[in-house]
Amino acid sequence: xxxxxxxxxxxxxxxxxxxxxxxxxxxxxxxxxxxxxxxxxxxxxxxxxxxxxxxxxxxxxxxxxxxxxxxxxxxxxxxxxxxxxxxxxxxxxxxxxxxxxxxxxxxxxxxxxxxxxxxxxxxxxxxxxxxxxxxxxxxxxxxxxxxxxxxxxxxxxxxxxxxxxxxxxxxxxxxxxxxxxxxxxxxxxxxxxxxxxxxxxxxxxxxxxxxxxxxxxxxxxxxxxxxxxxxxxxxxxxxxxxxxxxxxxxxxxxxxxxxxxxxxxxxxxxxxxxxxxxxxxxxxxxxxxxxxxxxxxxxxxxxxxxxxxxxxxxxxxxxxxxxxxxxxxxxxxxxxxxxxxxxxxxxxxxxxxxxxxxxxxxxxxxxxxxxxxxxxxxxxxxxxxxxxxxxxxxxxxxxxxxxxxxxxxxxxxxxxxxxxxxxxxxxxxxxxxxxxxxxxxxxxxxxx
Amino acid sequence: xxxxxxxxxxxxxxxxxxxxxxxxxxxxxxxxxxxxxxxxxxxxxxxxxxxxxxxxxxxxxxxxxxxxxxxxxxxxxxxxxxxxxxxxxxxxxxxxxxxxxxxxxxxxxxxxxxxxxxxxxxxxxxxxxxxxxxxxxxxxxxxxxxxxxxxxxxxxxxxxxxxxxxxxxxxxxxxxxxxxxxxxxxxxxxxxxxxxxxxxxxxxxxxxxxxxxxxxxxxxxxxxxxxxxxxxxxxxxxxxxxxxxxxxxxxxxxxxxxxxxxxxxxxxxxxxxxxxxxxxxxxxxxxxxxxxxxxxxxxxxxxxxxxxxxxxxxxxxxxxxxxxxxxxxxxxxxxxxxxxxxxxxxxxxxxxxxxxxxxxxxxxxxxxxxxxxxxxxxxxxxxxxxxxxxxxxxxxxxxxxxxxxxxxxxxxxxxxxxxxxxxxxxxxxxxxxxxxxxxxxxxxxxxxxx
Numbered sequence: 086x087x088x089x090x091x092x093x094x095x096x097x098x099x100x101x102x103x104x105x106x107x108x109x110x111x112x113x114x115x116x117x118x119x120x121x122x123x124x125x126x127x128x129x130x131x132x133x134x135x136x137x138x139x140x141x142x143x144x145x146x147x148x149x150x151x152x153x154x155x156x157x158x159x160x161x162x163x164x165x166x167x168x169x170x171x172x173x174x175x176x177x178x179x180x181x182x183x184x185x186x187x188x189x190x191x192x193x194x195x196x197x198x199x200x201x202x203x204x205x206x207x208x209x210x211x212x213x214x215x216x217x218x219x220x221x222x223x224x225x226x227x228x229x230x231x232x233x234x235x236x237x238x239x240x241x242x243x244x245x246x247x248x249x250x251x252x253x254x255x256x257x258x259x260x261x262x263x264x265x266x267x268x269x270x271x272x273x274x275x276x277x278x279x280x281x282x283x284x285x286x287x288x289x290x291x292x293x294x295x296x297x298x299x300x301x302x303x304x305x306x307x308x309x310x311x312x313x314x315x316x317x318x319x320x321x322x323x324x325x326x327x328x329x330x331x332x333x334x335x336x337x338x339x340x341x342x343x344x345x346x347x348x349x350x351x352x353x354x355x356x357x358x359x360x361x362x363x364x365x366x367x368x369x370x371x372x373x374x375x376x377x378x379x380x381x382x383x384x385x386x387x388x389x390x391x392x393x394x395x396x397x398x399x400x401x402x403x404x405x406x407x408x409x410x411x412x413x414x415x416x417x418x419x420x421x422x423x424x425x426x427x428x429x430x431x432x433x434x435x436x437x438x439x440x441x442x443x444x445x446x447x448x449x450x451x452x453x454x455x456x457x458x459x460x461x462x463x464x465x466x467x468x469x470x471x472x473x474x475x476x477x478x479x480x481x482x483x484x485x486x487x488x489x490x491x492x493x494x495x496x497x498x499x500x501x502x503x504x505x506x507x508x509x510x511x512x513x514x515x516x517x518x519x520x521x522x523x524x525x526x527x528x529x530x531x532x533x
Numbered sequence: 534x535x536x537x538x539x540x541x542x543x544x545x546x547x548x549x550x551x552x553x554x555x556x557x558x559x560x561x562x563x564x565x566x567x568x569x570x571x572x573x574x575x576x577x578x579x580x581x582x583x584x585x586x587x588x589x590x591x592x593x594x595x596x597x598x599x600x601x602x603x604x605x606x607x608x609x610x611x612x613x614x615x616x617x618x619x620x621x622x623x624x625x626x627x628x629x630x631x632x633x634x635x636x637x638x639x640x641x642x643x644x645x646x647x648x649x650x651x652x653x654x655x656x657x658x659x660x661x662x663x664x665x666x667x668x669x670x671x672x673x674x675x676x677x678x679x680x681x682x683x684x685x686x687x688x689x690x691x692x693x694x695x696x697x698x699x700x701x702x703x704x705x706x707x708x709x710x711x712x713x714x715x716x717x718x719x720x721x722x723x724x725x726x727x728x729x730x731x732x733x734x735x736x737x738x739x740x741x742x743x744x745x746x747x748x749x750x751x752x753x754x755x756x757x758x759x760x761x762x763x764x765x766x767x768x769x770x771x772x773x774x775x776x777x778x779x780x781x782x783x784x785x786x787x788x789x790x791x792x793x794x795x796x797x798x799x800x801x802x803x804x805x806x807x808x809x810x811x812x813x814x815x816x817x818x819x820x821x822x823x824x825x826x827x828x829x830x831x832x833x834x835x836x837x838x839x840x841x842x843x844x845x846x847x848x849x850x851x852x853x854x855x856x857x858x859x860x861x862x863x864x865x866x867x868x869x870x871x872x873x874x875x876x877x878x879x880x881x882x883x884x885x886x887x888x889x890x891x892x893x894x895x896x897x898x899x900x901x902x903x904x905x906x907x908x909x910x911x912x913x914x915x916x917x918x919x920x921x922x923x924x925x926x927x928x929x930x931x932x933x934x935x936x937x938x939x940x941x942x943x944x945x946x947x948x949x950x951x952x953x954x955x956x957x958x959x960x961x962x963x964x965x966x967x968x969x970x971x972x973x974x975x976x977x978x979x980x981x982x983x
Contacts (some may be wrong), residue, residue: 098938120623120624120625123834124829124834125623125624125625125834125835126605126611126613126618126621126623126726126727126829126835127604127605127611127623127625127627127723127724127725127726127727127762128625128723128724129722129723129758129759130760131757131758131759132760151750159825161824161828161847161872162823163828163831163845163849164845165833165845168829168834169829170828170829170831171825171828318599325874327873327874329824329825329873329874329877330870330872330877331821331822331825331872331881332731332824334729334730334761335722335727335759335760335761335762336760336761337760417813436876506699524814
């Protein structure tokens with residue numbers, strides 16, 4: 086099985102690719118438009134430098150050769166979502182060529198404008214030009230994938246990379262669009278316009294199975310019906326599409342000087358894959374933990390900050406991965422969705438590291454910190470949340486619990502040691518969790 | 534009175550802007566009934582005149598300017614001579630319009646032209662301008678209305694025109710006025726309705742060279758909104774050596790004699806590549822680009838539309854079939870053909886490579902000569918009845934002398950130097966990139982003055 090993909094990524098620039106209209110902002114249809122992105126007579130494109138530089142950065146991160154000169158071309162086809170009935174794209178010399186990322190060959194990366202959005206309503210079709218002119222990068226891979234699952238893993242890593250570069254506006258997963266080429270035994274099938282990571286994998290899995298049973302005798306373009314979970318034939322390809330490319334005569338050649346390239350390389354942060362490797366080597370994290378932390382740039386940043394502030398790498402990793410991510414994913418959130426004060430997290434982890442609070446107390450404080458920031462040290466002092474080493478206080482609480490739970494005590498006496506945990510829980514509650522569990526169990530055993 | 538004298542008069546308070554604008558508007562309306570120079574005559578020029586009258590400032594204070602239809606004027610119907618854009622009022626002002634108005638110029642209307650600039654006689658349109666010296670003859674094109682009115686008006690006036698392959702020089706020659714086509718990129722194209730973007734140049738037609746130069750100085754210079762626009766140093770005005778282009782003398786005998794006697798005894802130089810290939814090279818590139826530029830006119834967002842039925846392909850085909858002229862359709866089909874895969878290498882790409890060689894051929898000569906001279910047009914303004922007999926190829930042949938400098942982005946100036954059968958004969962001065970000063974200095978020396 087051979088699979089190759091073309092991924093379209095919308096860049097998160099301030100303004101659109103060829104005009105100064107805002108790229109992000111109001112969803113009121115056609116509110117972010119001007120003569121240029123509406124394709125009015127006399128309007129001219131002017132290249133957005135931010136988009137250009139972001140495209141180069143992605144090309145660098147994908148290991149592409151960066152052309153020292155690049156230019157734009159007109160790709161002509163008539164479609165109601167295209168303001169000019171041609172798209173300004175790149176053809177002969179794109180920003181980047183011949184890269185390799187996660188073992189997959191990257192054929193090319195180019196920059197182009199997104200068309201408008203078509204909104205079908207019953208018998209009518211409305212056009213929203215807010216999207217017209219949004220900067221897109223198209224990344225074309227070699228047919229190096231051996232399975233749909235390979236594609237999913239690759240795209241996950243690519244999304245992580247894009248997030249690290251801060252070029253990607255991840256409103257929802259569907260902002261990632263792809264066309265995929267897949268051939269199992271016979272001719273190649275192109276599946277057009279698949280939205281989102283899960284759908285890409287689903288479509289490819291369906292198509293792989295279909296081609297197992299039906300021999301593909303001709304090249305074909307198929308669509309993906311997400312609701313039915315099936316691909317369907319759009320047209321049989323007899324020749325390549327002819328877009329009648331010409332050089333875009335309203336835009337000059339763009340040079341990518343050595344200086345610019347060096348500047349952009351410096352701006353690229355250490356990427357997820359490199360971080361993961363380093364975490365395993367320097368911090369001795371296991372593979373999975375290292376991957377999980379490095380996959381989210383914000384989490385990785387927080388992790389490295391806590392270490393810098395003196396928290397042990399292993400302890401920080403455990404708390405961030407198990408507890409912080411656990412709480413967040415329970416609410417279906419990511420770290421970037423909450424405003425967490427890094428210093429408060431450091432304070433909290435320090436208290437844990439110095440054995441001043443119990444895990445139970447720490448978890449509760451962490452949950453509160455996710456909701457709202459506060460001074461961790463003061464709260465612990467004020468609410469007397471430090472670990473109690475005075476066994477007298479714990480013993481008093483244990484005695485009360487034994488008195489209130491005679492049934493449970495009987496069970497323990499009969500040898501059911503599990504019930505001890507139940508009693509310990511009650512002691513914890515009475516003492517706001519400030520006692521160490523092992524100490525409480527020891528006292529309970531002694532008293533019973 | 535020329536533009537300079539007029540503007541001085543306005544600034545000194547000796548000339549009433551309002552009275553003068555009223556006068557030229559009335560004249561334009563009157564002439565237009567017979568000569569078809571305007572697609573639109575402004576209805577707010579008088580209001581603007583009152584404003585200028587109050588402060589009397591600017592390098593072009595109170596100067597009436599007509600604008601070729603393809604240059605967008607905000608709120609004023611701008612349809613590039615095409616019916617498909619009928620009723621279209623631009624939402625933007627072209628940069629040249631902004632610059633002109635900032636210096637006190639007053640836009641009096643939009644002048645007639647071949648649809649989108651496709652033609653040499655201004656006959657490929659619904660409003661065909663007539664030659665001011667003989668109504669049976671053409672003004673030339675595509676900036677026909679601009680040149681015709683400039684010659685015909687009795688008032689001080691300058692015209693904003695546009696050239697892709699000779700559309701300023703040709704009508705200037707046929708109407709006996711001065712036409713300055715600047716270096717490609719020196720005047721912003723922002724707001725120009727595109728014909729062929731890599732060739733389009735906004736320029737000026739005036740009663741004399743000095744008038745065109747004054748307006749040029751106001752509209753030139755880099756504009757952020759046109760990425761192909763540039764600033765340049767125009768200071769060098771010394772003309773040491775000129776030469777006549779040998780191949781360009783293969784024209785009407787009388788025209789040849791007039792040109793040669795005007796320039797006196799100078800060397801003749803040869804441009805073999807230009808004379809052999811420029812015309813086909815020009816038409817391949819300009820039609821390829823034009824066929825993409827015209828794609829946006831599909832009856833969807835602006836301009837003419839029809840009742841929506843059928844699918845999108847059927848709909849826009851119907852709109853385009855109905856509202857484009859035959860010449861536009863011809864250029865769309867030829868231009869699309871030249872860039873189709875399988876033919877693209879042989880036509881479009883080869884023409885682009887040839888263009889570079891043609892530029893080099895000119896550049897080599899400019900190392901030795903400051904100005905190259907040729908007749909502007911091989912004939913004088915033809916009769917409409919003769920134009921009708923021409924095949925499309927014979928039509929395209931009319932541009933044989935003007936496409937060279939247009940293809941190479943070189944500035945050129947057509948000046949009136951005499952008449953043949955009472956019709957004007959134009960001489961064309963071609964300079965190196967950014968040599969506009971040299972051209973206007975030499976042009977003033979050679980042009981006939983009334």
